[in-house]
Amino acid sequence: IRVGYPEVIYCEGKTVEQVKSIIEFMLTKDNNILATRANEKMYEVVESICADARYNALGRTITIQKREEPPTDSYIAIVAAGTSDLPVVEEAVETARILGNRVEKIIDVGVAGIHRLFAKLDIIRGAKVVIVIAGMEGALASIIGGLVDKPVIAVPTSVGYGANFGGLSALLSMLNSCASGVSVVNIDNGFGAAYNASIINKL
Amino acid sequence: IRVGYPEVIYCEGKTVEQVKSIIEFMLTKDNNILATRANEKMYEVVESICADARYNALGRTITIQKREEPPTDSYIAIVAAGTSDLPVVEEAVETARILGNRVEKIIDVGVAGIHRLFAKLDIIRGAKVVIVIAGMEGALASIIGGLVDKPVIAVPTSVGYGANFGGLSALLSMLNSCASGVSVVNIDNGFGAAYNASIINKL
Amino acid sequence: IRVGYPEVIYCEGKTVEQVKSIIEFMLTKDNNILATRANEKMYEVVESICADARYNALGRTITIQKREEPPTDSYIAIVAAGTSDLPVVEEAVETARILGNRVEKIIDVGVAGIHRLFAKLDIIRGAKVVIVIAGMEGALASIIGGLVDKPVIAVPTSVGYGANFGGLSALLSMLNSCASGVSVVNIDNGFGAAYNASIINKL
Amino acid sequence: IRVGYPEVIYCEGKTVEQVKSIIEFMLTKDNNILATRANEKMYEVVESICADARYNALGRTITIQKREEPPTDSYIAIVAAGTSDLPVVEEAVETARILGNRVEKIIDVGVAGIHRLFAKLDIIRGAKVVIVIAGMEGALASIIGGLVDKPVIAVPTSVGYGANFGGLSALLSMLNSCASGVSVVNIDNGFGAAYNASIINKL
Amino acid sequence: IRVGYPEVIYCEGKTVEQVKSIIEFMLTKDNNILATRANEKMYEVVESICADARYNALGRTITIQKREEPPTDSYIAIVAAGTSDLPVVEEAVETARILGNRVEKIIDVGVAGIHRLFAKLDIIRGAKVVIVIAGMEGALASIIGGLVDKPVIAVPTSVGYGANFGGLSALLSMLNSCASGVSVVNIDNGFGAAYNASIINKL
């Protein structure tokens, strides 16, 4: 783990006990801490050993801010279409913030109501890097890629009914827009997108 | 085959000889004739038995117009993004016309240059039914579905590189926009889309 | 949302609280309201703020009829083979009705007992547009497409055992009948099919 | 190889030389010989060593009838929808005949023109076992399974455009009709279906 | 439903109430009754309206024997490798018996211990038709197909870990042995296999 970076723990598939002892060890160091895919139980235990721990229930993240620094001037725009994509949005937001970035959230701008997207275009274009998160609206990445000149990182989500096949449709749809400045991360990987965007935002 | 309808022959997988004798038989009746997926060789043979036969090389169709009637007042809009989708566009156009429909072709309106699409929005909205044909730009069906109130028939095409997987990506992408009045036909099936649109246009 | 259209809310992936407050806001306007994929809990909360709300438990829909207008003269035929497809049938029926359409339901007409289908052929042929809903009996769309001259919208369902693979088999099977006036919507998407059919029925 | 059975050679992936020397060896015995997936070149060489060899160009089979016995009384019905399925049909026919079976071929009876199928129903029902061969019309197996009380062996074919995916769609579609007396063999496997049907026909 | 045949009901996706009323109606007729994919709750309700109902918990079947006739002389061999395939075995056994067939069950004869299979070869070869049921041991169908001269119906099962992908591996593996008299039914479809075998056994 690089100096200055937060310590990160991915909680899925770990027991509450494992999470607790890993974070206990992390607390002996001086870095910020981010736990992703953390459930309520894990938070309770973490809070009991560190009162400053903050839980984002929707994003399933625990954050412990040990070093407070002013965020970047430039910002990351995080764009999403549907309420069902919000857990991934929140994971991305928390990750981006703990990594020290200013973030602008633009949600509820799906393809069906494209005017809502256009109303927010200035704030999207003002970002240094854009994250687009979508399940059934994989087309959103194509559209935004065509409208902005900044790097766009697309996150397919596994939500959605029918032929989304656990995010595969959104993934394939997003890969097909790679000619216009879009690149793609793994399904539901809000963390990875934000980590990536943070590197770019700080270049 | 219903009276008044054109006789249709699907040439793929048939020999030139088979195509010739089927069309010879069709010519004994009084209907218009449409041959799809026909190659140049087939056209030469057909022309030798029917001088009126017309060939659309891009769309790989042969048409024989035995009964000329005025087309419908209402029209079918056929929209496509890329030049590589043109063979499917032409198959759809020829099918729609021989079935007696007025057709408006709106091409080169991809997602990346969305302003070109908006410039054509009036003519698309003026149609009674819209066909959207796209390979790498499967997102186009979503966008148009969100912008028009008419039935939209989407045709995924197999063109495109990378993860289009023979049209599968476009197909899945289009299926995910079915909430806004879009329905989908088989990959590359310009004929099926136009046949379908013709039924609707004549309701 | 267009004037005169019902307001639609898709409840899957939303909390009861979210559903409640969205519908509370919708009730301030004068349109009919349709909630799809709604569970019993959601209905109870909605009923507590609007006594007129009606729940279709099988179809998982809540409907609130604020404007009662006479339905269309022409009707949408909704055809299904098996009892396990009934939830999708009911979602389609409720959607079609709240959109102001007359609906005829023809169920239990699978491929195995094709005579039952033929007994209902007149009522199917009398429709302006036909919806076919099937999981294991994807062949039904092909058969009906071959028998009627009206637009047919096919809905693959995810029910069924073995190699249906969450609706994929039915989907592929239905796509292969697109030459006879059939188009396909997303797996289990009764709402999308009915929305689409309504547009056509009102042309 | 069991006594009385024909010797069978599958030519795909073999050189002309290999085919020749294998058949040369087979000719030293007294059984009938069947070569499948044989091209014209192979036939020429085989004919040069055995003037009785007969070639079915469409079915890509070479047959050498060394023992002529009267065929079975009961017959195998081989049913297909489209002309593009004919190669598989012919492979099945040749296989069934060299194995000593009476065969009835019923072709051009697709789902779209279901009346043509009903016109042939008596001859299909009269068979002891039925083979259904279809690519785009996988639904045909379901329909026939529902109409006859005999074992039905379905052969998906790889022909067809769009989302047939090399026969996969037809395969899945056919598997979904297994409740009505249908079982399925491998894609394009006319030989396997006929071999199987022959065992049943001779029970 | 044909006279003399049992009435069959597939319970998956039906409510206990639906099952009860369907069977109540069936009891008004004189045929045997078979319910597949029935859970314990369904059995209790059925037993309360028909004391003769018998439940096979492993096979999840309910059977009501209204007409007792002597079974066939010839028998169906039902072969399986692993204990985890037993539910499908039992579904097949119950189906075959209620359809009036003599059945021989040969289990625990996997590929790894091939000598156990050879020890049972006589009884397998003595059958008129053989059903092979396997998940991880899809190879078993190939082996038995190579060893017997009778029609073999293979049932892939969805059990197994790792790359069985819900039965797909077993399915594909079994399809590749279709040259030796094997045909395949849908994944886990013990009913379909037995129904099919019964037709053949009674030819």
Add this chain to the structure above:
Amino acid sequence: IRVGYPEVIYCEGKTVEQVKSIIEFMLTKDNNILATRANEKMYEVVESICADARYNALGRTITIQKREEPPTDSYIAIVAAGTSDLPVVEEAVETARILGNRVEKIIDVGVAGIHRLFAKLDIIRGAKVVIVIAGMEGALASIIGGLVDKPVIAVPTSVGYGANFGGLSALLSMLNSCASGVSVVNIDNGFGAAYNASIINKL
């Protein structure tokens, strides 16, 4: 097309005539020109109308440099493992250069000979953004992602035998390394990766 940017034409699926007339039109403007997926024939025709056109046979690109400006100070590192990935490498290199970027090519650094990769680590780490191109060595993206702190854009290629399935394996493998600053573009999409990298390199 934005001012200052090169005009880009994707030649696959276009006729030589189409390519010629499109480039003729582009030449009337003042921008650099990049043609991708161009074959030798296309180049000959283009050269006949513009003597300055340069062809990269391996990368299948035509470039016409109308405005020569000094490249960026910071550079894009383009890393690849195998000689079979070179066409995609060259497409990326040409794209990056015509967009005005300094490029460092690091090839023949596969996973099997990891010491060759480590020998080049300084030059990779010195880049502002890294492109990793690999077919059978999808693991390379993971390794480099773990070793550098810069944004890494991974391009799966379709080359390779066996279970690479047209690039799918490499694609999936690369998606699984998205936690360490890697994002992915479409299979074989050297252009898209370079376009994306150029945006980042110029931030």
Add this chain to the structure above:
Amino acid sequence: IRVGYPEVIYCEGKTVEQVKSIIEFMLTKDNNILATRANEKMYEVVESICADARYNALGRTITIQKREEPPTDSYIAIVAAGTSDLPVVEEAVETARILGNRVEKIIDVGVAGIHRLFAKLDIIRGAKVVIVIAGMEGALASIIGGLVDKPVIAVPTSVGYGANFGGLSALLSMLNSCASGVSVVNIDNGFGAAYNASIINKL
């Protein structure tokens, strides 16, 4: 079961009763016993009939050591990247040990922190055969295959989020490194890998 080998029982899909009576029977013989995929309930019952039974909760194995022999001199290295792969690691460790092998466990050596892997390289290279277990880090098998000259057996695991698709991504990724001495077993099959490694370790 061969003499001297442990008796093995795979518990998944078996009832507690079945497991108990199988192990009861095994106890009448003199071999060591290994139960895989065993849950806590099963252990309790087994312990009640054999106090010596030992449970590895993480690896879900029960072992009964009836014959204690000194393990091999040469050892099997079992390498894994993430804590979520530990259940498969433990299954492999228990299997290898009960089969009489010395085992060295090297965990937490993912691709992202490749220096941790290099720190352990000597102990990995010292093994006679290496097992690599990874879900999201399929690349690990490639890297180790490139670094060691011993046979490497790779186990893809189904853990991981996003596009791992139940282990498929890891599987495909691992198959692509087979040129450097790596071979692959089924997803999550720690037992199979260890059984295989044991054969090699004892050569």
Add this chain to the structure above:
Amino acid sequence: IRVGYPEVIYCEGKTVEQVKSIIEFMLTKDNNILATRANEKMYEVVESICADARYNALGRTITIQKREEPPTDSYIAIVAAGTSDLPVVEEAVETARILGNRVEKIIDVGVAGIHRLFAKLDIIRGAKVVIVIAGMEGALASIIGGLVDKPVIAVPTSVGYGANFGGLSALLSMLNSCASGVSVVNIDNGFGAAYNASIINKL
């Protein structure tokens, strides 16, 4: 490349020129040389610079034996079922021999004629390691895994028609037999299997 090992070049996707100059360079060293996936043209050029080069046309390998050492005492058994698998067999044989191993080839022992396999069982069991190569007969790996106590390396091949899907069926089938000492390499990867087997044979 390790000392004493042959230099290996994989020719697919390389030009004749590239192959020539790589081998020219290799010839400056003292090791044996193996070129895989080499076509006739490549051989002619190589022969012109090294008269000792030997070509295996079926296996598409070029070998140059610069150091002749006695092969191992223990041997590798290479087993295959069909003639269409022979190219992969020959690639494996050539690879194993140039690596210094004694090889026994056992071909034409498919599942359908299992007695031919049993006739060769002693020679298979006598090997130190076994390679099984099969396309349509993926079951062969399971059977041999069950019959021998040595490590078995299975190579799925892409030959075969129908649902083999480029080797995928054979691959999945082989993965399901990993419990009995079988591990799997990539589709058609005769080289990888032999390289792997050689490591084991020399332990």
